[in-house]
Structures are given as structure tokens and as C-alpha cells.
Amino acid sequence: MKNTKAKAPAKGDAGLAGGGATTARAKQRPGTVERFYTRALAIERAAAERYREFARQMANWGNVRTAELFLRLAHFETQHAEQLAERMAGMKFASRSRGRLSRGEAIASEVPTYEFLYRRVLPHHALLMALAAERRAKQFFERERTASDDPGIRKLAAEFAREEGDHIAWLEEALASEPQPSHPLGDLAD
Numbered sequence: 001m002k003n004t005k006a007k008a009p010a011k012g013d014a015g016l017a018g019g020g021a022t023t024a025r026a027k028q029r030p031g032t033v034e035r036f037y038t039r040a041l042a043i044e045r046a047a048a049e050r051y052r053e054f055a056r057q058m059a060n061w062g063n064v065r066t067a068e069l070f071l072r073l074a075h076f077e078t079q080h081a082e083q084l085a086e087r088m089a090g091m092k093f094a095s096r097s098r099g100r101l102s103r104g105e106a107i108a109s110e111v112p113t114y115e116f117l118y119r120r121v122l123p124h125h126a127l128l129m130a131l132a133a134e135r136r137a138k139q140f141f142e143r144e145r146t147a148s149d150d151p152g153i154r155k156l157a158a159e160f161a162r163e164e165g166d167h168i169a170w171l172e173e174a175l176a177s178e179p180q181p182s183h184p185l186g187d188l189a190d
Contacts (some may be wrong), residue, residue, distance in 0.1 A: 048077035138164035
């Protein structure tokens, strides 16, 4: 998994992803750049937090292998969040988008919030929840890649979608070797 450091937009391209779009294009489609970055950042931050919590829970269960997988996932999601935040540093967003970020309101989370389960979730169920979340994240980035007019967003979304695909493969592999409990919660995979 490569960790590419993205550069902030050039001075004349403030507010545009990767400096690849024109100011006129940004004015034609208000909010698309802001929407992508605020939503993607919320997704990645929430995922990193949830995966760290899953890692702690798996360690408590004595399941070192699954705990290590969740720590690895948390690491990659943190890298994604840092990459997004670095790109956003030089951008000028509408006050509404900045407010959404400052309040920490996630439009959609890659990993659903199941706080009531965190202390009791079994390894198999945690893997199912993570798999469903990674699939949603991949769909989000693929949708953004095809829908965006901005070349910077298309490139970043394609990269993140590929990496989410890697995460899906890791989780599927872990699920294949993790015993399923006697009372499966199959609906968590949806």
C-alpha cells in the first residue's frame, strides 16, 4: 500500500481539488469539491476511530490476529484522513462546510456507530461490520470518481477506492479463518 503525499492546490486554484479544475468550473458546480472533501474526511476519521476500538476489543478477546488487522486498517484510514486534511489546508470552503467539519458532523460514516456493541462484539461480527463499512466506502469513492468533473477528485477517489478494495480483501480473508459464532448476526453484513 503506497502512501502518496498529496500537494495542496496551487495559490491560484484555492478551493479546487488538486489544482486540476478551473475557477469557472468550481463556480458552475458549487459545493461539489467541499462536499467530497468534508464527507470523505468524516468517513476516514470515523473509520480510524472505530477500527482502533475494534482492535482494543479484539485484544480483550485474546484475538491478536484480528486486533492487528484492525490496527492496520486504522493506520490506513488515518493516513487517508491526513492526506485529505493536508489537501484541504489550502482550500477555501464555504462557512457551512467548515462548520460541519468543526462540529465533527459526519454526513455518512464508513463504519457504523454501534457503541452499545463495542464492549461485547465477537470477532466474527466485528469483521462483518467492518466488511460492510469498507464496501460502502468503496462505493462512495467509486461514485465520486465517476460523478466528479474535477480531475483531482477523480484521481484521489480512484486511489482510495482501490485501497478500500484491498481492505475488503483483507477482511474477507480474515472472515474465512474466523470461526462463526453459534448465533450468527448475518444482517450485520448488509
